[in-house]
Amino acid sequence: MSEGKKTAREIIEGYDGPAVRIMEVCGTHTHEIFRLGIRKLLPKQVELISGPGCPVCVTPVSYIDEAVYLALEKSVTICTFGDLVRVPGSKKSLADARSEGGKIHIVYSPADAEKYAKEHSEEEVVFLSVGFETTTPAGCLSVKKAKEEGITNYSMLIANKTMPQAYEALKGSADIFLYPGHVNAITGTKLCEELVQEGVSGVVAGFTAKELLTALAVALTHFQKGKPFFVNCYPRVVTEEGSKEAQRLVDTLMEACDSEWRGLGIIPGSGLRLRDEWGMYDARKKYQVPKMEGRANPACRCGDVLQGKCKPSDCKVFGKVCTPQHPVGACMVSGEGACSAYYMYGRE
Ligand code: SF4
Structure with a gap:
């Protein structure tokens, strides 16, 4: 440039x-x-x-509560990315659930989770599906594959979101x-x-x-x-129309719904859920997960951090009570979280 x-x-x-x-x-x-x-x-x-x-970071506390409920009350095997395990729920994290006997299995993709379900037909397996447009197609592919292979012990707890x-x-x-x-x-x-x-x-x-x-x-x-103004400064990867194939796949399996974002509340139309015809792969429906309220630690300012209203270092517990080893909020847990970045690289 x-x-x-x-x-x-x-x-x-x-x-x-x-x-x-x-x-x-x-x-x-x-x-x-x-x-x-x-x-x-x-x-x-x-x-x-x-x-x-x-x-x-934007996945709300209530989602962790739902996952803990599935692990402890419904005895399903939770397949999840590692980051989510340490995110505090209202009372327990998935790490706590594991120490109480819950089965939590770390995976690196939804395909891994689907494969695990296939190889463990005696277990009920739920993949924790979070993420944005980048990760949603892989979750859809895993559901499609499960259907093609006749796998009935696999479903997803979905909190996928869309950025617009x-x-x-x-x-x-x-x-x-x-x-x-x-x-x-x-x-x-x-x-x-x-x-x-x-x-x-x-x-x-x-x-x-x-x-x-x-x-x-x-x-x-x-x-x-x-x-x-708008300028695409990443033209070697980003085009005006995007990936039609990925868009078609997601559209076939999923539809828009309202979604709760940590700190931003419910944003209408910003979430995704499986369409009715794919409902057997929706863990909320399959296990009749009750609605969770979700209460974050009152000291945590993740909500403000995620809206750019404050810096992580403005949070009173940053670097003291809240560290990557003992995270109080999601933004300190995740490798992509702002609090974790400030802790690792600088405390401005
Ligand atoms: Fe939440 Fe910890 Fe970040 Fe404070 S430092 S906003 S408690 S994650």
């Missing part, structure tokens, strides 16, 4: 425009920007704030969104382009140092012009 002879880094370091708040929608961006030392290049008036793009509605809900929180490239690879860029009409500016960013510096430099250059 160059503007005249300037490199992206020079544009960022030399920025002398108005104060600007840039939201790292994606937790991976937060971690990479810290890890690569990019924060140190930013002039004072450029503020980076965290957003809601860490799937484990979150952008709408967060419209006033930042001057510029740093859109997550891997999500846009699936969804395309149409929605981001449409948001410009509503005054929302943003750039799609990749994940390497060069891609992140380019995206930030482009964002700052456009911001100074004073008009809403």
Whole structure:
């Protein structure tokens, strides 16, 4: 990236425009920007704030309660990504459930969970399906495969979410969104382009140092012009239409529903659930999971962190009571969480 002879880094370091708040929608961006030392290049008036793009972080406490209920009351085997095991529920985490005899099995993909169910036909197996547009297709594939293979002991507890509605809900929180490239690879860029009409500016960013510096430099250059803008700075992966194949797969199995986001509350139409014809793979229906209220630790400010309203270091228990070894909230547990990034790389 160059503007005249300037490199992206020079544009960022030399920025002398108005104060600007840039939201790292994606937790991976937060971690990479810290890890690569990019924060140190930013002039004072450029503020980076965290957003809601860490799937484990935005999953509400009530979801953990549902998973604990399934493990302890229904004796199902929970297959899950490792991060979710230590996220506190209202009373217990899945780690607590495991110490009380619950069967918690760590997997690296929904396909692993489906395979586990196939190989353990004597167990009832539930995969904890959380994540955004990037991970949802793999969950759908696992359900499709289970149906093709006649597997009846596999289902998913679904908390998958879609980003567009979150952008709408967060419209006033930042001057510029740093859109997550891997999500846009699936969804395309149409929605981001449409948001410009509503005054929302943003750039799609990749994940390497060069891609992140380019995206930030482009964002700052456009911001100074004073008009809403959108630029796809990750064109080697992101196209306007996205992945039609993934979109078709998800649309075949799932439909939109309202969804609760930690800190943001219920955002209409921002969640996904299996369509009725796939209902036998929906753990909530299969095991008649009661509605859980979910109460977070009152000291935890994950909700504010996820909306960019405060920095992790503004939380009173950050780094004291709450550490990666003893997390109080989801943002300290997850490898993509903002609190964990601040703890690992800096305490600004
Ligand atoms: Fe929650 Fe811990 Fe982050 Fe505070 S530091 S907001 S308690 S995760």
